[in-house]
Amino acid sequence: MTNTLADMCNNLKNSEKARKKEVTISPASKLNQMVLRIFQQHAYVGEFERYDDGRQGKFKVALLSKINHCAGLMRLNYNVSQFESLERKLLPAPGLGIIVLTTNQGIMTMKEAEEKHIGGMTLCYVY
Numbered sequence: 001m002t003n004t005l006a007d008m009c010n011n012l013k014n015s016e017k018a019r020k021k022e023v024t025i026s027p028a029s030k031l032n033q034m035v036l037r038i039f040q041q042h043a044y045v046g047e048f049e050r051y052d053d054g055r056q057g058k059f060k061v062a063l064l065s066k067i068n069h070c071a072g073l074m075r076l077n078y079n080v081s082q083f084e085s086l087e088r089k090l091l092p093a094p095g096l097g098i099i100v101l102t103t104n105q106g107i108m109t110m111k112e113a114e115e116k117h118i119g120g121m122t123l124c125y126v127y
Helices: 004-017 030-041 080-090 110-116
Strands: 022-025 045-051 058-063 070-072 098-103 106-109 120-126
Touching: 004 022, 004 030, 004 058, 004 070, 004 120, 030 045, 030 058, 030 098, 030 106, 030 120, 080 098, 080 110, 098 110, 106 110
Parallel strands: none
Antiparallel strands: 022 058, 045 058, 070 120, 098 106, 098 120
């Protein structure tokens, strides 16, 4: 079983290091689409579009050269009181990147979950 979200993060990071302008991500899952939308809202990636390749579909993502590191995480539960230690452990400085969580109210960043006072499972992070 593969982690498609971790594969997507590795593709983004490696393409940024190679200074490419766009990257193709496969498969085009709903989870990948929601995480890409969060990355786009926070200006880590540009526009992306889905196209059908006759199998599972692919995303073509425009890169903005703003990703230094991006990684998928093991899906572990965290509550609101553990968010600060999680941020210190994963990000190089407070407020420098984003951590994406899945909660019972949908996929959102750690800051949004903290404002709503709900915990969740970690998916990935980017800075």
